[in-house]
Amino acid sequence: MTDDLDDLKAALHAAPPAPDASKKEADLALAMKNFDDLQGSRDGARPTSDAPKFGALGKGVLEMLNALNTRGGLAATTALVAVGFAVLVVMPNVDRVEMPGVTMTPTPTVDDTLIEREEAIAPSAPKPLGKVAQPPARTRSDSTTELRAQTGQATPSVVAEPLMEADGSPFADSDGYIKYDDMPGILPVPRDARGEEYANEVPSPLKITTEDPVSTFSIDVDTASYAVVRRDLKSGYLPNPNAVRIEEMVNYFPYTYPAPEGPHPFAPTVTTMQTPWNSGTQLVQIGIQGEMITDRPPLNLVFLIDTSGSMSDPDKLPLLKQSLRLMLSELRPEDEVAIVAYAGSAGEVLEPTKAADRDTILGALDRLDAGGSTAGAQGIELAYQIADRMAADGEVGRVLLATDGDFNVGIHDPDALKDFIADKRDTGTYLSILGFGRGNLDDATMQALAQNGNGQAAYIDTLGEARKVLVDQLSGVLYPLADDVKIQIEFNPTQIAEYRLIGYETRTLAREDFNNDKVDAGEIGAGHQVTAIYEVTPVGSDAVLTDALRYAPSPDADGSDEIGFLKLRYKRPGEDVSTLIETPIMSDADKAGSEQQFAAAIAGFGQLLREDKYLGDWTYSDAIALANGSKGDDPYGYRAEAVTLMRLAESLSN
Structure with a gap:
C-alpha cells in the first residue's frame, strides 16, 4: 500500500511524456470504425422516425396526383391526400391506442418514474375519523314551471332556470348571485336588483290611541310593487324589502265591493275580522269601489317613450x-x-293621429329604436306642449310616460321637475308612468312623478301584465273620477287601545292636511278599487304591547259601540273645493268574508317579505293556507298565481 502511494506521488511530480502522433492516429481510426459499425453505412438513409414511410398507399397517391392534372381531378383527390396524411401522422402513435381486452403498459417517462418514486416514499394519508358530509345535491327547480302551468304562460326558451338546493332554495355564490345552468347568453341574476331605487319608508309604527287617536293618509291605486315582487320571485330570489309596498300588493287584486249609490263617485265599505297572525287583535278593512262608466269622453293621449340606450333590453x-x-x-x-x-x-x-288610423300609429311605433343618452325632462316638456295643442273641452288629456326610470339630462332638480308636472296637472293634463325592465328601474322617481301628475304608476314585467293594466283596467288608468282622495280615521280610546296602519308608509299625511285642499293626494279612476287595513287591539286584550302611563287620565267610557269614525275627502276633476264623506265604524261592523280574508292573506304575505316584527310565529305556510281557503271566484287566475308566489317565497326563505 505504501509502495503504491509512493509511485502515485512520483507520477504526479514527473514531467508529462511526449505525444505519440502514430498512436493518436490509430486510436482515432478505431473510434471511427466502431461508430460506422453501429450507425450503418454513411452512404445509406439515416434510420429516423422523421423520414416519411411511404408504402403502397403513398405510392398510389403519388401516381394518382401525377395522372390527374385537371382542376376537378385535383379537387377530387385532395380529400384522399388529407386522409392519407392523417393516417401517416396517427400511425406512429398506434401503440398508445387502448384495445378492448388488451392491457397496454406504456413506457414510463422520467416524470412518471419520479412520480412513482415520490408515491413510494410519501407517507400514507390518514384515515378519516368519521363519515364526511357531502354537499346537498342540486336539482333544477320546477317551481317556475309549476307557476307557468297554473297561469297558462308558455315557458320562454331564453330564460334559464336557477340551480336549486335539495330543499328547494336557490344556490347562490358568496356575492349573492343565483347560479344558473350553463346556457348561452344567460347571465346570473343578482339576489337584489343592484342599481334599482325604491320609494318606501319603515313600516308604520304602533300607535297608542290615548296619545294619538287620529290616522290620516292619501289613497294609493298603484300596483307596481306587486309586479316587481312577482318578477323577483319568478327569477329565483326574494325581493328587496324596500320594493314591497303592502297597499300596492293588496290593491293589485279585484274585490267584490258594492257599487256606489247616491251623489258620490265611490262608496266605502268597512268590515272587521280576527287577525290571522294574532288572536288578540282585529283587522279593520276599508274598501272603496269607484263607479263604472260606459260612455266616457274622447281621450287625448301622448305616449312619451324612453328610447335611450338603457331601453334596448327585450x-x-x-x-x-x-x-x-x-x-x-x-x-x-x-x-x-x-x-x-x-x-x-x-x-x-x-x-x-286618430286611433282609427291604426296602421300609421303602429308604423311610428315600429320605427322606434333604443340608443343615446336620456333627456327625460326635455321629453316631458315637449309631450305637454303637444298635449296642450290636443286639448279640447270635455275631453280627457293624459301623458303616458314609458321608461325604465332613467333621467340623466334636462331638469336636474327633482323638486323643479315635480313642480313642472304639478303645474301641468292643474291645467287638466295628468301624467301616468309605466315602468319596464330590471336593473335600472328608478321606482322612487316614477312614484314621485306619478303622484305629482295625479296619475298611476304601474310596472310592466310581462305582456299579461300589460293587458291587465292597459286593456282590462284602461278606463281606470286614464279616466279620473275623483282627485285628492284622503282618508282619516279617529279611533275611540275607550274601545281601541292600540292600532297600526298596514302599508301606505309613503302616503301618510299630517292630521291638519286632511282639511287643507291645497295638499295633494291620490286619485281614483273609473272602476278603481282601494283597500286599507288597520290592525287594532281592543281595550283589555292580552295582546296590548304597551303599559298604561301612571299619571295619564283613563278615558271615560262613553257608552258608544263605535270603535272609530271614518272620514273621506275628494274633489271632482277640475274642482278646487273638496267634498266630505263621514261614517262611523261600529263594533258589530260587517264580518269579513272570503274577499277580506284573501286581502288579509296578501297583507300578511307582504309583511313576511319585509320581515315585519308584528307577525309572531305566523309563516308562509299560514299565508298559503289562508289564501287557498279564500280564493273565491278567480276568473283571471291572479289569486292562484299569488299562492304560487307564496310557495316560491317560502322555498327561497329557507
Whole structure:
C-alpha cells in the first residue's frame, strides 16, 4: 500500500511524456470504425422516425396526383391526400391506442418514474375519523314551471332556470348571485336588483290611541310593487324589502265591493275580522269601489317613450311596443294619439293621429329604436306642449310616460321637475308612468312623478301584465273620477287601545292636511278599487304591547259601540273645493268574508317579505293556507298565481 502511494506521488511530480502522433492516429481510426459499425453505412438513409414511410398507399397517391392534372381531378383527390396524411401522422402513435381486452403498459417517462418514486416514499394519508358530509345535491327547480302551468304562460326558451338546493332554495355564490345552468347568453341574476331605487319608508309604527287617536293618509291605486315582487320571485330570489309596498300588493287584486249609490263617485265599505297572525287583535278593512262608466269622453293621449340606450333590453322597448299595441285595440276611433321619443334630444315621432288610423300609429311605433343618452325632462316638456295643442273641452288629456326610470339630462332638480308636472296637472293634463325592465328601474322617481301628475304608476314585467293594466283596467288608468282622495280615521280610546296602519308608509299625511285642499293626494279612476287595513287591539286584550302611563287620565267610557269614525275627502276633476264623506265604524261592523280574508292573506304575505316584527310565529305556510281557503271566484287566475308566489317565497326563505 505504501509502495503504491509512493509511485502515485512520483507520477504526479514527473514531467508529462511526449505525444505519440502514430498512436493518436490509430486510436482515432478505431473510434471511427466502431461508430460506422453501429450507425450503418454513411452512404445509406439515416434510420429516423422523421423520414416519411411511404408504402403502397403513398405510392398510389403519388401516381394518382401525377395522372390527374385537371382542376376537378385535383379537387377530387385532395380529400384522399388529407386522409392519407392523417393516417401517416396517427400511425406512429398506434401503440398508445387502448384495445378492448388488451392491457397496454406504456413506457414510463422520467416524470412518471419520479412520480412513482415520490408515491413510494410519501407517507400514507390518514384515515378519516368519521363519515364526511357531502354537499346537498342540486336539482333544477320546477317551481317556475309549476307557476307557468297554473297561469297558462308558455315557458320562454331564453330564460334559464336557477340551480336549486335539495330543499328547494336557490344556490347562490358568496356575492349573492343565483347560479344558473350553463346556457348561452344567460347571465346570473343578482339576489337584489343592484342599481334599482325604491320609494318606501319603515313600516308604520304602533300607535297608542290615548296619545294619538287620529290616522290620516292619501289613497294609493298603484300596483307596481306587486309586479316587481312577482318578477323577483319568478327569477329565483326574494325581493328587496324596500320594493314591497303592502297597499300596492293588496290593491293589485279585484274585490267584490258594492257599487256606489247616491251623489258620490265611490262608496266605502268597512268590515272587521280576527287577525290571522294574532288572536288578540282585529283587522279593520276599508274598501272603496269607484263607479263604472260606459260612455266616457274622447281621450287625448301622448305616449312619451324612453328610447335611450338603457331601453334596448327585450323586457324594455320591445315589450313596451307590444304593450302599446294591445292598448291601441281598446281605443275608440275618435281618440287621438301622439308619440314623443326622447334619447339625447326630444322629438315628435307621431303627430296627433286618430286611433282609427291604426296602421300609421303602429308604423311610428315600429320605427322606434333604443340608443343615446336620456333627456327625460326635455321629453316631458315637449309631450305637454303637444298635449296642450290636443286639448279640447270635455275631453280627457293624459301623458303616458314609458321608461325604465332613467333621467340623466334636462331638469336636474327633482323638486323643479315635480313642480313642472304639478303645474301641468292643474291645467287638466295628468301624467301616468309605466315602468319596464330590471336593473335600472328608478321606482322612487316614477312614484314621485306619478303622484305629482295625479296619475298611476304601474310596472310592466310581462305582456299579461300589460293587458291587465292597459286593456282590462284602461278606463281606470286614464279616466279620473275623483282627485285628492284622503282618508282619516279617529279611533275611540275607550274601545281601541292600540292600532297600526298596514302599508301606505309613503302616503301618510299630517292630521291638519286632511282639511287643507291645497295638499295633494291620490286619485281614483273609473272602476278603481282601494283597500286599507288597520290592525287594532281592543281595550283589555292580552295582546296590548304597551303599559298604561301612571299619571295619564283613563278615558271615560262613553257608552258608544263605535270603535272609530271614518272620514273621506275628494274633489271632482277640475274642482278646487273638496267634498266630505263621514261614517262611523261600529263594533258589530260587517264580518269579513272570503274577499277580506284573501286581502288579509296578501297583507300578511307582504309583511313576511319585509320581515315585519308584528307577525309572531305566523309563516308562509299560514299565508298559503289562508289564501287557498279564500280564493273565491278567480276568473283571471291572479289569486292562484299569488299562492304560487307564496310557495316560491317560502322555498327561497329557507
